[in-house]
Amino acid sequence: MAKSDEKNPTKKAASGGYTAQQIQVLEGLEPVRKRPGMYIGSTGPTGLHHLIWEVMDNSIDEAMAGHGKVITLRLLPDGLVSVEDEGRGIPVEAHPQFKVSALELVLTKLHAGGKFGGGGYKVSGGLHGVGVSVVNALSTYLRAEVKRDGKLWAQEYAKGVPQGKVKAVGTAKGTGTTIIFRPDAGIFETVEFSLKTIVDHLRQQAYLLKGLKLVIIDERTEAKSGYAFYFEGGVASYVRHLNHGREAKHANVFYVHKHDEASDVEVEVAVQYTEEYHESVFCFCNNIYNPEGGTHLIGFRTALTRELNGYARNKGLIKEKDANLTGEDVREGLTTVISVKIKDPQFEGQTKAKLGNPEARTAVEAVFGEAFKIYLEEHPRDAEAIIGKCLLAAQARAAARAARETVLRKGVLEGLTLPGKLADCSSKDPKRCELFIVEGDSAGGSAKQGRNRETQAILPIKGKILNVERARLDKMLANNEVKSLVIALGTSIGESFKLDDLRYDRVVIMTDADVDGAHIRTLLLTLFYRYFPDLVRTGHIYIAQSPLYRVAVGKEFRYAFSDDEKAKAVEELVGASGKKKAEKAKAKGVEEVEGGEAAEAPEQAMMVEGVKVNIQRYKGLGEMNPEQLWETTMDPATRVMKQVTIEDAEKADEIFDVLMGADVAPRKRFIQTHAKAVKNLDI
Ligand code: 0RA
Numbered sequence: 001m002a003k004s005d006e007k008n009p010t011k012k013a014a015s016g017g018y019t020a021q022q023i024q025v026l027e028g029l030e031p032v033r034k035r036p037g038m039y040i041g042s043t044g045p046t047g048l049h050h051l052i053w054e055v056m057d058n059s060i061d062e063a064m065a066g067h068g069k070v071i072t073l074r075l076l077p078d079g080l081v082s083v084e085d086e087g088r089g090i091p092v093e094a095h096p097q098f099k100v101s102a103l104e105l106v107l108t109k110l111h112a113g114g115k116f117g118g119g120g121y122k123v124s125g126g127l128h129g130v131g132v133s134v135v136n137a138l139s140t141y142l143r144a145e146v147k148r149d150g151k152l153w154a155q156e157y158a159k160g161v162p163q164g165k166v167k168a169v170g171t172a173k174g175t176g177t178t179i180i181f182r183p184d185a186g187i188f189e190t191v192e193f194s195l196k197t198i199v200d201h202l203r204q205q206a207y208l209l210k211g212l213k214l215v216i217i218d219e220r221t222e223a224k225s226g227y228a229f230y231f232e233g234g235v236a237s238y239v240r241h242l243n244h245g246r247e248a249k250h251a252n253v254f255y256v257h258k259h260d261e262a263s264d265v266e267v268e269v270a271v272q273y274t275e276e277y278h279e280s281v282f283c284f285c286n287n288i289y290n291p292e293g294g295t296h297l298i299g300f301r302t303a304l305t306r307e308l309n310g311y312a313r314n315k316g317l318i319k320e321k322d323a324n325l326t327g328e329d330v331r332e333g334l335t336t337v338i339s340v341k342i343k344d345p346q347f348e349g350q351t352k353a354k355l356g357n358p359e360a361r362t363a364v365e366a367v368f369g370e371a372f373k374i375y376l377e378e379h380p381r382d383a384e385a386i387i388g389k390c391l392l393a394a395q396a397r398a399a400a401r402a403a404r405e406t407v408l409r410k411g412v413l414e415g416l417t418l419p420g421k422l423a424d425c426s427s428k429d430p431k432r433c434e435l436f437i438v439e440g441d442s443a444g445g446s447a448k449q450g451r452n453r454e455t456q457a458i459l460p461i462k463g464k465i466l467n468v469e470r471a472r473l474d475k476m477l478a479n480n481e482v483k484s485l486v487i488a489l490g491t492s493i494g495e496s497f498k499l500d501d502l503r504y505d506r507v508v509i510m511t512d513a514d515v516d517g518a519h520i521r522t523l524l525l526t527l528f529y530r531y532f533p534d535l536v537r538t539g540h541i542y543i544a545q546s547p548l549y550r551v552a553v554g555k556e557f558r559y560a561f562s563d564d565e566k567a568k569a570v571e572e573l574v575g576a577s578g579k580k581k582a583e584k585a586k587a588k589g590v591e592e593v594e595g596g597e598a599a600e601a602p603e604q605a606m607m608v609e610g611v612k613v614n615i616q617r618y619k620g621l622g623e624m625n626p627e628q629l630w631e632t633t634m635d636p637a638t639r640v641m642k643q644v645t646i647e648d649a650e651k652a653d654e655i656f657d658v659l660m661g662a663d664v665a666p667r668k669r670f671i672q673t674h675a676k677a678v679k680n681l682d683i
Pocket of ligand 1: 058062087089090091
């Protein structure tokens, strides 16, 4: 679309005058207002923030080309945002071909910006890279100010339409551009900017823009607040930040920054090993995050494995007869940031999740490999610590394999001995079978009595199973709760996982509706996510939803899954009962009566409009009797279960990291704020 738009004005310019030109240019922005989602992805909060990234990208491009060191973003009252840079200033003189100010072209023509940049490549990364004209089209007001040639130039727009020509409005020292705009509330679902979103994004950008200072000033309220991000170390600072709170294996963060001549790719890589077990890797191309990696990551991994094996063999740390360290061995506990700058980036998938350029692989492999080899030679103590860690990982992996084989062999030898705690179902047709993983013995007892024995199996597990994020396969398999689960599932684990051997079509996590239950549920989800991702992906994992209350009036009762539902149930039952005895005394108001009939769960009786309502609150599954558990939670005809999906793998990973990572504070905060919502946790 952009390409053909670019051709048309040229023809018109030759035949028509300024006016024809202007009409052409204005038509150029019309599709943006008609279908904003096509240009900025969405009209929700994400799209709204893209407007800021888009404007900043132009300033960042200027700065990366060597013009300006500071970019200042201001959130102003009345929904205005301003982005100020110290670049050369958008040219204001008439463009020779279009006979209209270059500034106006940049602001009214899709993709006009790049035409004037000349040389260099756009390195910054708005997700859509559509240009500031899109921002103009989607703003009720936009003002561009340019400092150039000792003058301050300005022009204003409304919904992309110029409200006058570019005029000199004063004098100015230096050069630079300021774009002030107000997003159109008629287009966006919300026009409220989130300071947190902005601060997080700009901090990450600043790591990738070595030496550039990004300033944020929130002037929306009397009490202004400000942030400034400047990282001299580039992605090495990023790695240090990521490893904050983790124990580093070596003090020096490895860092290389080089332009690879052969492939014309700029490569920046930083790595540091920690005591952790899992790998943290962040890949960027042209400052765009690639959550699924791509060619740059492949090049990095190839070189890392090769250089570490080369060094270890050379120094006799691995003997001739020993096997090489594997990719998995050398990645354990490794924190990596890879950033490449490429002229013509090719991404796979709409969200630019994965880089596809083959030259990125060769460039990263060459630049990182060469520098890492030298680093290992020059830092023998770091090198030894790293290799030691890799060798331990290799041993652990061998031990895990042996443990797994033992577990499996035992199972086979003893005729697939199912764990004693498992109350299996009688049907052997996996399609019809369900496994309920139930927390605690008392709930397990109720579930065993209440179930359909033919199709429903119950596996009670005790308390908190392992924190799987930090544990490893061999340790996990030594854990009885996990071992029971693995054997019950029948699929095995790790490399020998076989989906076809799954013994139950539905695996249901059934835990209490309290904070502890939420924690155990998350631990189980983490286990499935990390070690049985295919079970999640193929939709075999479910979360049971058990009611919080039983509301009864006389013999009528309702189960309620939330406080709202409880209120509704009370209203309904009292209403129904009220009709029956309409002539009875009209006692008004609500009167609480402590006690009530003896029940497993605390029961409260109260009078509502003269009707006695019994409300039983279930704190745990164990408080429900077998019949109640069956009819509310387990009966396929009436129950509500939540199917666990990996819709957004990245998001899921984030939640798991928050809940399971080394850092305790964010986990505590998450659990506190989501203790209720976690019931519907959608990984
Ligand atoms: C076109 C040409 C030149 C600079 C720019 C655009 C430019 C655009 C933006 C947008 C925000 N800040 C910006 N700064 C510069 C080069 C001008 C020259 O050669 O002097």
